[in-house]
Amino acid sequence: MRKFQGRTFFLAVMCIFSLIFTGCAEENNKEEVQIPDMDHITIMHVDAGKKEFAEYISQAQKDLNMQITVLEYPLNADSRQAKVSSLLAAGDASVDVFSINDEMISEFKYAGYLEPLQEDVMNRQVAAAFPQDYLKQVVMADEQIYSAPYMMDVLCLWVNQEWLGEAGINDISTKENFMEFLSYDWGKERLAYGGSWEKTYAHNEIGEFINLFGGDFYDWHNPQTQAAVIFLKDMVEEGYTSENNLVDQYEQMNQKFIDGKYGMVFMYGSALNMYVDADVYGQDNIHLAPLPDLGSNTTFIATWQYALNKASQNKEAAKRFISYAISRKGSSLYAEKMNRMPAREDLIWEEDLQVTGYADMREYMKNVKLLARPMPANPMAFIAMQGELFQKYVTGELSLDSYCELMQQLVDDNLVH
Template sequence: MKKYVLGILFCSCLLGTGIGCSEKAREEKIPETGKSGQNEITIMHVDADYPEFQKFIDQAEKDLDLKIHIVSYPENADNRQAEVSTILSAGEDSVDIFSVNDEMVSEFKYKGYLEPLNDTVMTEDILSCYPESYMEHIAMLDGKVYSVPYYMDIMVFWVNKSMIGDMEIRTQEDFQRLLETDFGEGRYGYGSAWDSAYVYNELSEFINFFGGSYYDWNSPSTREALTFLADIVKKEQTPIEQITDQYEQLEQKFLEGTYASIFVYSGTLDMFVRAGAYREDFIQLAPLPRFKENVTNIAAWQYILNKSSANKEAAIRFLKYAASREGSIAYAEYMNRLPVRLDIIREEDLDIPGFEQLREYVENTELKERPFSRNTMEDITSMGALFQRYVLEEISLEEFCKGAQNITDGF
């Protein structure tokens, strides 16, 4: 994969060419219905089991005169990726459209599994409404667009107000004070998900905080972030047991009061709302604490079109709807999630809990797409396993950095 700088400013798209959404795109209409016999598709979707998502699908079926079958994913991230990969690599046509994360599209776009969408869905006028650097480095390859991002995930700072009260965490010093606060046995100021397939999120986040680079493991700032994470384990300010946790376990522990704060993507808001936990006296979205740099990760979920699909005409109609202003807003408001289209974030007052705070993140925080290679999951888990050995004190900082550099040199 072409090596590129992790520090591309996402928010610059708001102010520069990335926000140049054309008038044609602003006035786009819901796609016309297709021909008889081409009105049925199957989508494998991460939201399949949510009633609110079914309402979105019901609306899409009505608007498009289209029958949409929804198939569930396995809950485990590794199993999810393996299932999609198996279907695509075998050339099966049982699923027309998949909802995938950055990790999956970053790998699949190199393998010839996906239908390019430049000429049908992500035309120039529509593409101009999306964050430019994100699309270039995640959704595109060799000038072709292979996905339709449908919701934006920003790594944000969540706090449990029932634990921290009126404590403000705005600086690195404030965060350190939170870590040092005694919340009782088995309770911590901060926790995370350090499973080998997940910890790269937190690792890249703290490298961002300290002004380092995920590509340069000799950088003093990168090493400062690593030392910080190792030290809070040694001081028992965060539990080493979290090396077995993915986001599902982290979020449950947060709701149970194990952690006073976490860094988790903004898409979690919907789960907190449905659990009745998103309220002033409990779970709240807070401003990002400022370390050396005011920067955080961006991710997205997106649709890809199976190149082997026998229902491409109908599938493209759905994808046009998902990319349209109407479809983007409908999904966002049903699911309490931020759309990826920047024109919508800037111009609409969406009926989403926390929308103004999320818009503040987009407008005032430097947001970076995460670093991926063409061997996405292999490299992610290799880095995660290496980091686990480091915080378990099985290898030194020097040994970790040497191994990490070997991994990212292949990006």
């Protein structure tokens, strides 16, 4: 009996040791296969708050196995640029990736705020998919690429087809038809042309008409450069457009266009979504128009880009996101979700994306020469000063000669050509 009890005690002790050993082994195994924490980045984005963008980010999180927090920008362009500049200058690491435009990158690429992307994100093979002249002029400095474009915008001429029909004009692609449209009697409440000439917006149309006339923005003694700005002032004096343009930004100009107060405007292609939402987009209403033949078939290109905060504590994860966002897959997803043109040229020409107006925009781009806008390292101050000088010229405060001399000095002091 004692022998049996001793054996039982021995077996019980062995079982206890076995359970302890097994538990420890299982615990050790759990540590060996423990899943690492998911990467987490924060981006500040111009599209934040839009349902379609939230859907895009949701898909990106799944594809990357990453958590992405999205922060909103101030609505005003000046406030937006000031916000980013203050965060970057302070070395604030709370935002890893910024969605930025041409004005922002033109300033920030020289300031030492951004992490270069050329070695891994925008290597030679990837960079080849984007407009090369644009990359060199806008996103590069000292042979380094500081941002990665994800969305392309082209400055386009838009016309109201109902107005063309009323004037008995098929299109405005010739100089004769363009002038006939401008000079047609539209009555007191309507104007042939609408502009956005507020001092921080006039830059685009001034440069665009210089392009159309075959002038040179860097040379204000060039007769064609001068002819372009003379034409803009003449449109006001002839009643083709209004001096009210001097206080209008794109928001006001587009609303007047949608309301039927203007027959045509120059506006970026991304405005198509606004026209679609207002139910005025279509071949029988507001649509793209070929550039008038005034000397040169040239227009501006701009992009929105991703830039990596040099102070970021999540650089590798941020680079993974940017690489995804500018890949063919990520670019296609964004373009279709947001109904916008991708920045990748290979996608534009090789894929039929489900984007409203995609075929029209591709056809438009086939027939124009695309240029980057001239941008100095102090873009906002330069643009505002350019706008102030233009307004003084249009209102007669400056003569043509004085205006051109001051513009030449402004260009020489700020732009390297």
